[in-house]
Amino acid sequence: MSERLLEVRDLRVSFATRQGTVRAVRGVSFHVGAGEILGFVGESGSGKSVSVLSCMGLLARNGRIDGGSILFEGKELSPVFLTTREQQQQRENELRRLRGGRIGMIFQDPMTYINPVLTIGTQLTEGMRAHKPLSRKEARARAVELMRLVEIPDPERRMRQYPYEFSGGMRQRILIAAALSCDPKLLIADEPTTALDVTVQAQILDLIRRRAREAGTAVILITHDLGVVASLCDRIAILYGGKIAETGTTDDIFYRAKHPYTRGLLLSVAARRADSAGAGGYLPSISGSPPDLLRINSGCPFAARCDSAMKICRDYMPVRRTFGKGHSASCWLYCRDSAAEIAAVQDRKRGDARV
Amino acid sequence: MTRVSEPLLRVENLSKSFPVDNGWLRKKSVLQAVSGVSLTIGRGETFGLVGESGCGKSTLGRTILKVYEPDGGRIVFDGTDITGLKPQAMRPYRAKMQMVFQDPYASLNPRFTVGELITEPMRVHHLCPPGEQNERALALLDTVGLKRDHLNRYPHEFSGGQRQRIGIARALALNPEFIVCDEPISALDVSIQAQIVNLLMRIQREGNLSYLFIAHDLNMVRFLSHRIGVMYMGSIMETGEADAVCDQPMHPYTQALISAVPQMDPETARKQRRIPLKGEAPSPMHLPAGCPFAPRCPRADGICREEKPCLKPVSGRLVACHHP
Numbered sequence: 001m002s003e004r005l006l007e008v009r010d011l012r013v014s015f016a017t018r019q020g021t022v023r024a025v026r027g028v029s030f031h032v033g034a035g036e037i038l039g040f041v042g043e044s045g046s047g048k049s050v051s052v053l054s055c056m057g058l059l060a061r062n063g064r065i066d067g068g069s070i071l072f073e074g075k076e077l078s079p080v081f082l083t084t085r086e087q088q089q090q091r092e093n094e095l096r097r098l099r100g101g102r103i104g105m106i107f108q109d110p111m112t113y114i115n116p117v118l119t120i121g122t123q124l125t126e127g128m129r130a131h132k133p134l135s136r137k138e139a140r141a142r143a144v145e146l147m148r149l150v151e152i153p154d155p156e157r158r159m160r161q162y163p164y165e166f167s168g169g170m171r172q173r174i175l176i177a178a179a180l181s182c183d184p185k186l187l188i189a190d191e192p193t194t195a196l197d198v199t200v201q202a203q204i205l206d207l208i209r210r211r212a213r214e215a216g217t218a219v220i221l222i223t224h225d226l227g228v229v230a231s232l233c234d235r236i237a238i239l240y241g242g243k244i245a246e247t248g249t250t251d252d253i254f255y256r257a258k259h260p261y262t263r264g265l266l267l268s269v270a271a272r273r274a275d276s277a278g279a280g281g282y283l284p285s286i287s288g289s290p291p292d293l294l295r296i297n298s299g300c301p302f303a304a305r306c307d308s309a310m311k312i313c314r315d316y317m318p319v320r321r322t323f324g325k326g327h328s329a330s331c332w333l334y335c336r337d338s339a340a341e342i343a344a345v346q347d348r349k350r351g352d353a354r355v
Numbered sequence: 356m357t358r359v360s361e362p363l364l365r366v367e368n369l370s371k372s373f374p375v376d377n378g379w380l381r382k383k384s385v386l387q388a389v390s391g392v393s394l395t396i397g398r399g400e401t402f403g404l405v406g407e408s409g410c411g412k413s414t415l416g417r418t419i420l421k422v423y424e425p426d427g428g429r430i431v432f433d434g435t436d437i438t439g440l441k442p443q444a445m446r447p448y449r450a451k452m453q454m455v456f457q458d459p460y461a462s463l464n465p466r467f468t469v470g471e472l473i474t475e476p477m478r479v480h481h482l483c484p485p486g487e488q489n490e491r492a493l494a495l496l497d498t499v500g501l502k503r504d505h506l507n508r509y510p511h512e513f514s515g516g517q518r519q520r521i522g523i524a525r526a527l528a529l530n531p532e533f534i535v536c537d538e539p540i541s542a543l544d545v546s547i548q549a550q551i552v553n554l555l556m557r558i559q560r561e562g563n564l565s566y567l568f569i570a571h572d573l574n575m576v577r578f579l580s581h582r583i584g585v586m587y588m589g590s591i592m593e594t595g596e597a598d599a600v601c602d603q604p605m606h607p608y609t610q611a612l613i614s615a616v617p618q619m620d621p622e623t624a625r626k627q628r629r630i631p632l633k634g635e636a637p638s639p640m641h642l643p644a645g646c647p648f649a650p651r652c653p654r655a656d657g658i659c660r661e662e663k664p665c666l667k668p669v670s671g672r673l674v675a676c677h678h679p
Contacts, residue, residue, distance in 0.1 A: 043544035167635055168408075197407035197571065199632050202615040206629075224545055227574075227617030231624035250621045268549040269574070269619050282556060283578070285549035289514045305546075 004071075005186055005218045006055070007031040011068035011078075013047075013054045022293045024050045024063075026242040034185070035216040037209070039229035039250075042239035043290050048222050049190055051239070056103060056188065057095040072098065073185070101131040104179030104217075108191040110171035114163045121159030124178055131182045146177040150207060169200035176207055180217075187211065190222045205232050226269050230254060235326065238262050241291045241301025248327030258321075258329040261286070261302045298350070300332065308333055316343045362395040363565045364419070364533055369393070369428035371411075371418045375640060384640050388414040390589040391428070393666070396533070399559065401566040403580030403597060405573055405612075409639065411589040412569045416535040419567065420452050421445060433532070450480050453526040455555075457538035459518035463510040469496075469521055470506040476528040495524040499554060516547035523554065533565045541570065552579060573616045577601045585609045588639060588647035590663075595672025605674045608648045646677065654678045 013025035025047040032038040042048040054063065055070045055077065070077040077095065082088050099105065107113050115123060124146065125139035134142065140159070147155035150173040163171060172192065179187060189208060193201035209232055211217045221233060229236050230250060237247040238261065246259040257263045264286040288305040300306070303313035313332050319342055321334040335342060371389040388411040396402045404412045418425050421437065430438050437448050456462035463472055473492040477483040483491055493503050499520040510518055519539060526534055536555065540548040556579060559566060570576045576583055577597045584594040585608065593606040604610045611630040618624040634651050643649055649659040658677050666673035 043546060170635070198573070198615045198617075199407065199611060201617070202629050203631075205617075225617065226545070227619050227624075230619055230621045231617050231627065254619075254621050265546060266619075268546060282553045283549040285553055286546040287550070289516055289547060290544065 003033050004031045005033055005073060006220075007069075007071045008051075008055060009069045009071075011051060011054070011070065012066040013050050013059070013063060014066055015060065015063045017062065017294075020294050023296065024242050024293060025054065027068075028239070028242070028244055029068075030237055030244070030247070032186070032218045032220055034218050035212055036235065037212050037219040037221060037233045039233035039236040040220060040222045040239060041224065041226060041229055041236060043224060045290055045293060046239040047242040048224075048239045052188055052220055052222055053190065056099055056105070057092065058099075072103075097131075100127045100179075101182045102185045104182070104184035104187045106172070106175050106179050106187070106189045106192045108194050110168065110175050110195070111163070113175060114171060116163050119160055119162055120166070120174055124159070124174070124181060127178055128181045142181065143177075146181055147174075149180070150174070150177045151203070152177075169196055169203065172196060172200075172204055173207070176204070180211065183215070184217060186218045186220070188220050188222070191224070192221070193228065194223070194225070201228075208232065226265065238265070241296060242293060243301060243330065245302065245331075246327075246329040248324075252324065252327040256323070256327070258323060258327075258334065259302075259331050260306045260308050260333070262329070264307075298346070300330070312339055312343065316346050318342070361398065363398045363400075363433055364396040364567075365429075365431040366392060366394050366419060367429040367431070369415070369418060369430065370426045371414055371423055372426055386639050387589055387642055388639065389418060390642070392586075392589075392591055393428075394584055394591065394594065396565050396567060398532075398565055399563040400582070401559065401568050401580045403576035403583035404567060404569045404586060405571060405576050405583060406586035407571065407612075407636070409636070410586045411639075412586050413537055415586070416454070416537050416567055416569050420449075420454060420535055422454075446480070450476075450482060450529040451532045453529065453531040453534045455519075455522055455526050455534060455536045455539045458542050459515055459522050460542070462522055463518060463525075465510055468507050468509055469501075469513075472510070472521060473524050473528055476525060480529055482529055491528070492524075495527055498527065498558065499524045500550075514547075515543050516550060519543060519551050520554065523551075523558070527558065527562075530562075531564070533567070535567045535569070537569045538571070539568075540575065541572065548575070555579070573601065573613065574619070585612065588637060588642060590647060590675060591666065591673075592648065592676070593672065593674045594666065599672060603670075605669050605672065605679045606648075606676050607652050607654055646675075 009029045011025055011028045015022045015024055028051045040048040040052060054065055065079055067080055068078055079088060079091060082091060121140060121143060124143040128134055128139045128142060143159060144155045147158060152158055152170060152173060166174065193204050196204065205228065208219060212219050223229060233250050235249050236253045238245045240261050246262045253262060257266060267284040268286065286305055291301050299314040299316055300318055303309045310332060318330045318332040319335050320328050320330045322328045369389060369392045372385050372387045375384045375386050377384060392415055394402060406412045417423050419430055425438060429436055432448055437445065470489065470492050473495055474488040477488050492506060496503055496505060501517065501520055540551050543551060558564060568576060568580055580597045582595060583597045583600055584591045587608050593600060593609045600609065601613060604613050611632050614630040618627055632651050637643060637647065637650060645660040645662055646664050649655040664675045664677045666675045669679045
């Protein structure tokens, strides 16, 4: 296995809202190495974006990291170990150096992240000039090169144009060019193709794949689209209710899925091919809707919608079970044998919390 | 799946364009959104319309419902030409042709309760005596899988999937025969999409409804459509049986489109060979004279750039291409 570029352990993130505390991420661990593409899959509110973006210090004002460790190139980025204001300021500065430099980011809607009143050239060179000792001229030359890399025709002329003169797919390619401008070690792509058409989506995914294979960039791809991860990712983490339900290689997830949520999700999309539809030509579906994170209980977050749910699922959280190298799932179906001990531990913890 | 021969809806050579204001003192230009589209939809049939953003699929759906006044062509619904009908004469047809919208957060009035939302079409069309409207709304809630005590709640209290169910109940309130579903699932979570699709399919079977199902998710469109049409720059490029078109696309655009759809299976995905499209889609304000796909097409030659191809039968389907 490649060296771990980013390693996150037991990350916890919460948001203070008027209705109460939303615990959006509740103990998420993952890692990614050079040249590897890791897919984060989940529905809205599953915590997939917050898990990754909070590592980069990108949290809304009402959000905070409550616990966990975030190691990037061996350096701790988690604020939970910091006590003094000075240390916190230091961490902020460190993150600022990383973002746009060693960590590149691409977001869903290219128009909201591009400044409409600045030329593309200005915006492409801005990051490079901030992170690298380049002259204006050198930066422009590099920007032209980057635009060629993302296959934008006539880059010299295009540099002087404004975002409105570009199509949606081209804007997204510009964002990718900007994200790659400082040769990042890690590229975070948050739903990079959701706003795009399939033919454009295929181009963008090709670009990301080439970057990982050829330049050894580590990629974390956040998406809700299982088709995108199937064709692009090496490993996948399936998130549900702020926890990782299952994680493994792409083949583990698609061919040897263990968690009932993963299975249900795969069934409901795979059966879209008419020949594999369920009884009466209907799609197999998961009943109910995703959990309300304000009112989440102590059990498995998927219990209310799960066909295999048992009594214990509603009250106690299952522990992670490993099924092979790197493949694990958190489900009571696989840890029933030690149910009594697990429940006792959780009872004790809850008792402690109450005291 | 059963098939009924007599078409409920026949659209012939339908066109719709919009004037575009280029600013003060500049000439106005014309955006040709739909140009010469013909299609038929039978009773109980689902016609899936796919295409990329800006290809005119939503405009086509809305023009068929006469939300937009067509520029040319004919819309024949249940044997009656409704193209030129005055608003008053159109009223009974409006009740029979309904729409389900994409964004369930934008399509429901936040100040109406669910009951008011569902009974509003009944009040407008006087289709149901006021005393029976509530009873009918409750029955509709059952049909779409909501609880009866949801009647007095407001839209903000519901999740996206539930709101889409409210939108469907509202569309069903007038016992329509034809529903345009304009991207009804693309704003929903993956696990909820299957629920809504199953609901739409059950309602169709129970009421022998016809659907025009507009979406960009080819897998989903294939699953629930009997026939599909592939649109590009305002024209239908290929139309035929859903499985035939998806398995053996004939038009070069359909081939490129289908080759770009992400495969749900990692094995197949690794083997997938994408047919790259060169360049960008042309601007709908300056459509090429010949085939709209010609500038990006690997097979294009002289005739493609001069003459627009019309739909011709090729191995059991219709293809608009000079070199199928």
